[in-house]
Amino acid sequence: MSNSSLQGLSLALPLTSFGNVLLFLFSVSLASSINFLNMSVCVSILLNRALRSENRFMYMLSTCFSDICSGVSYYYVGVLVVKDGINSPSETHLIVPTFLGLSYMAVLAAQADRYHAVASPFQYSRRMTRNRTVVIICAYWFYAFLIVAVSNLVPVGVAQRITSIGSFVANIFTVIIMIGLNIRLFIIARFQLEKEPPSVERDIKLSSVYLILVVALFFLMAWLPVFCQVIVCNFFGLVCYAFKNDATDPLRVLPRLNAALTPILYICGCSPLRATLLTKVWRPCCRRR
Numbered sequence: 001m002s003n004s005s006l007q008g009l010s011l012a013l014p015l016t017s018f019g020n021v022l023l024f025l026f027s028v029s030l031a032s033s034i035n036f037l038n039m040s041v042c043v044s045i046l047l048n049r050a051l052r053s054e055n056r057f058m059y060m061l062s063t064c065f066s067d068i069c070s071g072v073s074y075y076y077v078g079v080l081v082v083k084d085g086i087n088s089p090s091e092t093h094l095i096v097p098t099f100l101g102l103s104y105m106a107v108l109a110a111q112a113d114r115y116h117a118v119a120s121p122f123q124y125s126r127r128m129t130r131n132r133t134v135v136i137i138c139a140y141w142f143y144a145f146l147i148v149a150v151s152n153l154v155p156v157g158v159a160q161r162i163t164s165i166g167s168f169v170a171n172i173f174t175v176i177i178m179i180g181l182n183i184r185l186f187i188i189a190r191f192q193l194e195k196e197p198p199s200v201e202r203d204i205k206l207s208s209v210y211l212i213l214v215v216a217l218f219f220l221m222a223w224l225p226v227f228c229q230v231i232v233c234n235f236f237g238l239v240c241y242a243f244k245n246d247a248t249d250p251l252r253v254l255p256r257l258n259a260a261l262t263p264i265l266y267i268c269g270c271s272p273l274r275a276t277l278l279t280k281v282w283r284p285c286c287r288r289r
Contacts (some may be wrong), residue, residue, distance in 0.1 A: 027078035030078070031074040041064045044276040048276045059110035060110070062137045063110070063262060067103050070259050074247075077245060101144060107262075111178060113128065114212045117205070179220070229251055
């Protein structure tokens with residue numbers, strides 16, 4: 001890193017007051033929690049072949065991996081003054097926000113996958129093989145970074161217009177789709193699956209549907225304020241208050257809190273994952289210590 005880049009980096013808040021120190025420690029602790037929890041879930045899925053054979057766990061893996069990237073980057077954007085802008089020495093070239101967007105895309109894809117699985121189980125078993133699921137996951141990762149590459153290659157004014165229009169259209173449509181899928185999944189779980197005779201397959205379907213419902217609900221609660229801000233500030237061109245960094249912006253902290261909450265929901269709501277985590281990941285590590 002050049003000397004000019006080093007001079008452009010500074011703490012978002014000087015550690016001269018008790019409140020600033022608490023905020024600094026909170027940011028570091030949040031980043032560490034995101035990394036630890038999501039890494040634990042990733043390792044659990046990778047160690048268990050039975051989990052890797054199910055499509056829903058592949059989407060979990062994708063979500064956790066993008067959240068790990070968000071957690072690692074939060075050591076940078078949550079502590080230092082980081083601005084994605086023209087000739088900014090601290091810019092991330094839109095890569096850090098993309099990791100958050102990938103988490104959102106993974107949850108949306110997982111919702112669609114669960115809806116297809118419970119609404120058309122026979123067609124789902126024929127169409128959605130694990131290889132096709134991996135292709136879908138790779139496709140939205142490629143699409144996200146293709147947009148990042150295009151935004152960094154075109155002039156700043158063009159990139160801002162693309163980002164504002166794209167954010168408006170994508171946010172509106174994906175939020176409507178996610179809410180609609182939540183309602184449909186709830187209706188299916190409440191009135192269709194629960195009327196089926198008790199069986200292991202029924203219980204697995206119910207638990208997977210309820211889990212993705214809860215995860216998507218918390219995602220919406222964490223993301224809707226940010227979406228509204230992006231639409232108001234970028235699309236309508238209104239002047240919004242500029243915080244020093246993501247750690248001082250409460251709307252930007254919410255998705256990071258959700259990145260730590262999502263693996264907890266996965267662990268609490270999925271017994272096979274929880275059993276693998278306790279027996280193959282955490283317990284061996286505790287014994288070594």
